[in-house]
Amino acid sequence: MQARRLAKRSSMGSRRLSAGPAAAQADGARPPKPESAWRPPRREGSAAAVEEEDEDEDVVVEVEEEEEEEEGGLGSPPPALSAHGKGPLRASLKATSIKREMTFPAFHQEDVKTDISQKLPDQQFLLFTTKEEDLKTAETKKTSRVHEYEKENTRSVCLLEQKRKVVSSNIDVPPARKSPEELDMDKVTAAMVLTSLSTSPLVRSPPIRPNESLNGSWKEGGFVPSSTSSSGYWSWNAPSDQSNPSTPSPPLSADSFKTFRTPSQPDDGIDEAETSNLLFDEPIPRKRKNSMKVMFKCLWKNCGKVLSTAAGIQKHIRTIHLGRVGESDYSDGEEDFYYTEIRLNTDSVADGLSSLSPVSPSLASPPSFPTQDAIRPETSCAKTETKLMTPLSRSAPTNLYLVHTDHAYQVSPTHNRPAGSGEQKQSHTVLSSPPRVAFGLRKPRGEGKKCRKVYGMENRDMWCTACRWKKACQRFID
DNA sequence: TGTGCCGGGTT
């Protein structure tokens, strides 16, 4: 540790270069790399393995190359992988690849066929072609598309079953070869059929709120990732989580869910589970994803208004609390400090929301339970924080207090809220109120989660300034 | 042993 520090000091100019355990482990193995360049893991861990499983003949080599690149190149492997990536796992991957290459001529045709027919029943036309070269060309094209598509969209088992039915019912129909246009038409037709299946009344049974952020996030999150697909044909599948017929088309699809995950958050478990479910046709309820809601809660003292959109809450703060009625459209970002994003599992909405004021019209039957104003406040987290912010720590004195102190290390005291006099008074009151230990002794250690715990060393950028400076955490105050 | 953060040094 000490050595690392010394090395860091001498060799690295910026502390940004310092990294957590991941970097420490990687020292020497990989050239040091600014943490800021680190991006959310692409699920190399599981994805690579699954990809490896799924990829066909000509991809084996590519996968290998990709791995090489990612290892030596800029992309830093996710922490989870960095520890094992070079070890047995990698060796076994390689071995698998080699084995595949060797056995490829024997298995590839059948393998691809079954693979496709199982996973992509909508690609019916593939089954209709009888000539092998056609099959080959079509396969290589389609499989690549297919795998992209598969990676980006999760599908439900039910849907798969339905699709399979479609395939099996058509499997012996078209005797003639089809032109590319016809093939495309087939795809479109298949897509339409599947779409109609997947949007059956059953699927839509629960009321979907045509509401702001939910729809927004659905649109954004749901489709954006599939933009990497090579073809537009698949856009119909963008709302990927229409999978489960027992649940509504999710406002927060799998993809949008991803966008809310913190980079370091290991999502392999989930994705692996999904993948395996896709592969093994084990229907599982995807309650978890479908039931997530993102709400925005006003942190203004004694307000606690909850809205479903950031814009809404910003406007609320601007107009109500900041008194900027005239400039309701203008935002200097100040509102950000006064609201927090909360992600609610609708299963536990009763728990989470009950402490919030049911103000938003967009909230369906907001439950109410005895509010505990004194201990209600959640940890202050800027809206940019993507971490799951359930009402965990409720020990901090007040929201405003947190909000203010969160920036205490970044700006001078003169930067205290330029807000109206009322708020100023409020905040002062609040500031003086917390019964911090002021008796000269070291204050008792906080039990709540701190930035380090919450974000981890690898996301040190996300820590509050104080934490970064080894000062008392200003974000998760106990 | 890992974490939080005080106290003090450096830029």
Add this chain to the structure above:
DNA sequence: AACCCGGCACA
């Protein structure tokens, strides 16, 4: 003032 970190206390 911003930043950094040694080192101690605590869990």
